[in-house]
Amino acid sequence: MAGEVSSSDEFYNVIQYGDVLDAVGQRLDHHGVDPEGHVTVSPNAHKMSAKVGLGERVEPEDGDEIDLQLHARSGHSGYHGLKYELGAERLICSNGMTAFVKDHSYEQTHGEPFQTGLAHHAVDSMIEGVDTVEQRLSDAQNRELMNQDEALLVLHDLGIGEYLENPTPDLINAVREEVADPENPSLYETYNAATYALTHLADSDIPEYRLDDGFERAAELLEYGDGIPHPGILGENAVESRADTLIDAENPEEEEYWEGETETVRELLDAHEIQA
DSSP states (O other): OOTTOOOBTTTBOOOOHHHHHHHHHHHHHHTTOOOOEEEEEOTTSSEEEEEEEEEEEEEEETTEEEEEEEEEEEESSSSOOEEEEEEEEETTTTEEEEOOOGGGOEEEOTTSOOOHHHHHHHHHHHHHTHHHHHHHHHHHTTOBOSOHHHHHHHHHHTTGGGGBSSHHHHHHHHHHHHOSOTTSOBHHHHHHHHHHHHHHSBOTTSOHHHHHHHHHHHGGGSOBTTBOOOHHHHHHHHHHHHHIIIIITOOTTOOOSSTTHHHHHHHHHHHTTOOO
């Protein structure tokens, strides 16, 4: 399963997928966790993605339970190292989540032999970091974007639409599914809209290991430095970026995401006091 690369102690060490899973499973057993999850491998065996339950659950608000997972990704193409990230599944809607706390992300390259200790450290860190995760998700509920239209522009700016069959309609449906008040969408709700779209509305031709990249983009809604991003800056950047494309570029071939979007973008520019 080494794909089109060969092992060389000096330049490239083939990391077998089974070794990764064995190391993760051994450490979960040390913590008394019976591993559950699934593994996907690309047709040419160049990429592997595993999602393994950590036996830990958080509840950022009453009734909104989230099972924590360890996500492990590796590849044999010569370009992909080995990465462990914190992931989760939101139980009320089966939304996937990944990589929203960088402190619980670890990786190694193929320039060094497989490090069993790094796999063990990743498991330890994620199991011991439950309080950090719960606080991060709780804090995101109290930070709000300007309105639902700005939330849509943020999701487009993150590139979530690239993974969907019908980008704008699907994102609108996802936002309506997750946002309680269209005038005050929180970062947590906007993140849930992104993960809802990726979990339930993604193009069926996109394999899971590629969707993982989409989940990492969505995680930017919950990760900035040691905390979460400021919604004002996040929204302003998305609005300004869209204005550059839709208004300032004067590109007649650029289509609106939705009817009347140009006027909406102008209104948001005014709200942010940005000169168009």
